[in-house]
Amino acid sequence: MFAPVYFDYNATTPLDTRVLQAMLPYLDDQTGYGNASSRHEYGRKARQAIDEARQQVAAAVGADPTEVVFTSGGSEASNLFLKGAAAAIRPGPTPLNLAISAVEHPSVREPARELARQGWQMHEVPVDPSGRVRGEDFAKTLSCRPRLVSVMFANNETGVLQDIVSLAQQAKATGCWFHTDAVQAPGKVAVNFRELNAAGVHAMSITAHKIRGPKGAGALVLDKRLDLRPLIAGGGHERGLRSGTENVAAIVGFGRACELSSANWAHESAAALELRGQLENGLAAHGAIIFAQMAERLPNTVYFALPDIDGETLVGKLDRAGYAVASGSACSSAQPEPSHVLRAMSVADEVARGAVRISLGRENTVEQVTEFLRVLGDTAFKLRRLTALAG
Amino acid sequence: MLKFPIYLDYSATTPVDPRVAEKMIPYLTEKFGNPASRSHAFGWEAEAAVEEAREQVAALVGADPKEIIWTSGATESNNLAIKGAAHFYSGKGKHLITVSTEHKAVIDTMRELERQGFEASYLEPQENGLITLDQLKAALRPDTILVSVMAVNNEIGVIQPIAEIGELCREKGIIFHVDSAQATGKMPLDLARLKVDLMSFSAHKTYGPKGIGALYVRRKPRIRLEAQMHGGGHERGLRSGTLATHQIVGMGEAFRIAREEMASENARIGKLRDKLLKGLTDIPETYVNGDVDQRVPHNLNISFNFVEGESLIMAIKEIAVSSGSACTSASLEPSYVLRALGRSDELAHSSIRFTLGRFTTDEEIDFTIKLLHAKIAKLRELSPLWEMFQDGVDLNTVQWAAH
Numbered sequence: 130m131f132a133p134v135y136f137d138y139n140a141t142t143p144l145d146t147r148v149l150q151a152m153l154p155y156l157d158d159q160t161g162y163g164n165a166s167s168r169h170e171y172g173r174k175a176r177q178a179i180d181e182a183r184q185q186v187a188a189a190v191g192a193d194p195t196e197v198v199f200t201s202g203g204s205e206a207s208n209l210f211l212k213g214a215a216a217a218i219r220p221g222p223t224p225l226n227l228a229i230s231a232v233e234h235p236s237v238r239e240p241a242r243e244l245a246r247q248g249w250q251m252h253e254v255p256v257d258p259s260g261r262v263r264g265e266d267f268a269k270t271l272s273c274r275p276r277l278v279s280v281m282f283a284n285n286e287t288g289v290l291q292d293i294v295s296l297a298q299q300a301k302a303t304g305c306w307f308h309t310d311a312v313q314a315p316g317k318v319a320v321n322f323r324e325l326n327a328a329g330v331h332a333m334s335i336t337a338h339k340i341r342g343p344k345g346a347g348a349l350v351l352d353k354r355l356d357l358r359p360l361i362a363g364g365g366h367e368r369g370l371r372s373g374t375e376n377v378a379a380i381v382g383f384g385r386a387c388e389l390s391s392a393n394w395a396h397e398s399a400a401a402l403e404l405r406g407q408l409e410n411g412l413a414a415h416g417a418i419i420f421a422q423m424a425e426r427l428p429n430t431v432y433f434a435l436p437d438i439d440g441e442t443l444v445g446k447l448d449r450a451g452y453a454v455a456s457g458s459a460c461s462s463a464q465p466e467p468s469h470v471l472r473a474m475s476v477a478d479e480v481a482r483g484a485v486r487i488s489l490g491r492e493n494t495v496e497q498v499t500e501f502l503r504v505l506g507d508t509a510f511k512l513r514r515l516t517a518l519a520g
Numbered sequence: 521m522l523k524f525p526i527y528l529d530y531s532a533t534t535p536v537d538p539r540v541a542e543k544m545i546p547y548l549t550e551k552f553g554n555p556a557s558r559s560h561a562f563g564w565e566a567e568a569a570v571e572e573a574r575e576q577v578a579a580l581v582g583a584d585p586k587e588i589i590w591t592s593g594a595t596e597s598n599n600l601a602i603k604g605a606a607h608f609y610s611g612k613g614k615h616l617i618t619v620s621t622e623h624k625a626v627i628d629t630m631r632e633l634e635r636q637g638f639e640a641s642y643l644e645p646q647e648n649g650l651i652t653l654d655q656l657k658a659a660l661r662p663d664t665i666l667v668s669v670m671a672v673n674n675e676i677g678v679i680q681p682i683a684e685i686g687e688l689c690r691e692k693g694i695i696f697h698v699d700s701a702q703a704t705g706k707m708p709l710d711l712a713r714l715k716v717d718l719m720s721f722s723a724h725k726t727y728g729p730k731g732i733g734a735l736y737v738r739r740k741p742r743i744r745l746e747a748q749m750h751g752g753g754h755e756r757g758l759r760s761g762t763l764a765t766h767q768i769v770g771m772g773e774a775f776r777i778a779r780e781e782m783a784s785e786n787a788r789i790g791k792l793r794d795k796l797l798k799g800l801t802d803i804p805e806t807y808v809n810g811d812v813d814q815r816v817p818h819n820l821n822i823s824f825n826f827v828e829g830e831s832l833i834m835a836i837k838e839i840a841v842s843s844g845s846a847c848t849s850a851s852l853e854p855s856y857v858l859r860a861l862g863r864s865d866e867l868a869h870s871s872i873r874f875t876l877g878r879f880t881t882d883e884e885i886d887f888t889i890k891l892l893h894a895k896i897a898k899l900r901e902l903s904p905l906w907e908m909f910q911d912g913v914d915l916n917t918v919q920w921a922a923h
Contacts, residue, residue: 140555140563143763149548156729157541159523164724168833169840170525172532191770201592201731204751204761236760239750242830302623338762343548343590345731345764360748363625372625373595375725376731379764408832444559446659453553453560 133451138490139304151385155378182384190386191321197351203312203336204236206349211240213357228252228275233296259424260289282311286470287421288430295326301329303510308332316340342386401429411502434483434513455486525840530877537727545767562665566765573643573772582710593733594701595625597720602743613663616640621857648811651828670702675857676810677819686715705848706816717743728774732767750822750885790817800887820874826906827899835895842873
């Protein structure tokens with residue numbers, strides 16, 4: 130048996146063993162299981178652990194601990210912002226506007242659509258062919274006076290980074306509430322909420338399992354001047370913004386993962402960038418189209434298509450050959466539609482159907498990439514021959 | 521050997537059973553895939569584990585695995601059930617019914633819906649903590665769309681008559697939601713027979729991990745909900761967000777163990793609780809809160825008259841117990857559940873919830889009985905009220921001077 134090579138770090142990451150060590154006392158120990166709301170020793174220990182994790186998370190993203198609202202993950206954080214803000218803003222006689230970019234993750238797009246069903250006017254800010262929101266397009270959207278704006282920090286499929294600081298500065302004068310889904314950013318690029326906040330960003334979604342923490346914990350980093358309605362009521366946890374018994378072990382893991390990621394991200398990103406260069410050179414030699422190659426991107430992400438080869442088919446073959454890669458967004462369940470991100474970048478559907486995403490991480494090596502490129506070449510050759518025979 | 525403080529707060533949360541932790545760890549380490557990843561073995565492996573756990577959860581409560589939706593916990597399940605059904609069926613009516621002693625997760629959700637224009641009725645339980653079918657019948661309106669009644673109360677452990685309520689609701693075509701966070705593993709639940717449409721579950725009250733719960737959503741007759749969390753369309757569109765595989769696996773294993781061991785475990789715990797009950801009601805002027813028979817064997821909630829609540833809690837630091845619901849005990853308000861039973865503020869404040877569980881031992885109960893006897897005697901020694909009571913003064917007739 131050979132171990133498959135994992136090339137899908139944007140979908141989820143393996144837990145860092147040091148994170149596991151931090152979590153275990155709150156999972157299998159005989160004193161670490163308390164409910165953080167209990168006043169006895171067990172409860173106080175849990176509360177202390179959460180407080181410490183809150184500081185670690187805050188430190189990693191340049192926020193104040195009191196700005197961190199723990200949730201069950203990134204999707205919940207983005208839902209909390211959009212719906213919580215929408216519920217807090219008193220609707221007037223005319224419908225209110227909200228704006229999101231055309232390349233948002235479903236965890237932003239779908240709650241926005243839900244608000245649209247409830248009467249909000251939803252605007253999609255277009256992106257250029259490199260996947261970036263252009264200032265002039267954004268200005269046009271802002272002229273509709275949206276009360277809520279959400280533009281993602283880094284795209285999960287293409288890895289394209291938006292210039293959130295300048296977009297937020299542009300939006301600031303309108304008095305809108307500005308949110309960014311930063312789930313893919315920490316651990317790969319610098320994220321500083323203080324700077325973002327100064328520019329006009331009010332809230333930011335992050336999650337643990339993309340930075341070698343556990344699944345089941347995330348946070349909304351939130352400017353305290355914003356008064357949101359909670360998405361989940363009952364008990365008043367997290368300053369009333371998110372009720373429910375805290376997931377102590379996962380929160381502790383999130384904190385430790387943040388701490389480790391702060392220490393390691395620069396070095397790991399440099400390594401990923403090297404590998405990505407190697408990968409992209411090899412892909413180009415196979416005739417691949419690399420999406421958004423010229424844009425500023427996450428250092429670990431390559432999104433490509435081989436002409437005339439279906440993406441789904443290719444990832445299936447690659448899986449059998451021992452390579453775990455993704456076609457389109459990992460989070461969206463079996464959707465036959467081509468990626469909405471590529472469509473927004475004006476990529477033709479027949480090209481978009483070939484899309485394959487490779488997202489690199491700590492365990493990946495030069496040898497793995499070399500071998501992968503060889504396997505990809507063989508697989509592509511065989512697939513093309515089959516197509517030719519069928520034709 | 522006793523380990524201090526002795527944990528007698530199993531209704532706040534339970535330790536993760538070592539067997540559960542053992543099952544979880546591989547999904548935190550080598551089996552780390554995202555169950556939504558459709559393109560590779562890492563994802564499929566995680567998805568298979570999620571589906572096995574769904575079967576285990578369904579099996580404990582006599583449901584079809586397709587009727588189980590994963591959430592982050594019972595609080596989210598209660599929110600999803602109540603808001604989701606109220607919003608979906610708002611065209612049919614605006615009236616909701618619950619009980620004033622429900623968990624905050626239900627009460628606060630109802631309050632939120634009231635702000636949105638729904639109307640809610642809060643049934644007041646009898647002195648034993650139970651509601652009657654007649655009370656419910658009297659509260660029904662033509663525009664009632666949902667009834668929410670918990671199976672087991674978190675503070676006093678009483679079991680509401682959910683089978684009978686279910687019959688009534690079904691007959692009237694009203695959706696019936698049950699918060700079973702405190703019920704799993706403590707009493708049999710058979711959704712094949714119960715006429716319950718929505719049921720909330722939590723893992724961490726049943727020796728599973730925190731951060732995971734489930735909502736049962738009946739398929740026949742089909743109950744529909746408006747999702748409360750939108751995104752990638754996980755859980756058939758009812759609850760988006762990456763599934764926390766290790767937590768789900770933990771909940772599955774915890775519920776499997778509960779199913780297999782519930783009968784013998786409850787018999788053992790019941791004996792311990794009865795010993796505790798006997799040992800504590802030896803103390804004069806103690807009042808058991810909630811019905812003694814219609815009650816899970818794990819719970820004992822007692823008010824100790826003539827001691828001050830905070831002093832009592834401080835005096836019994838060797839045991840970890842609750843004075844009111846864990847989720848609200850940060851406030852010094854008297855428990856709203858005990859108040860609803862008609863207890864005075866003083867008796868509510870001086871109440872202790874003892875909740876026993878899988879790892880509670882005979883020695884721990886013996887110690888607890890001795891501790892309470894000693895400490896209550898001591899506190900009462902210092903209490904002028906106790907002295908007056910002993911002298912035969914009726915404290916209700918005393919005119920207290922203001923100062």
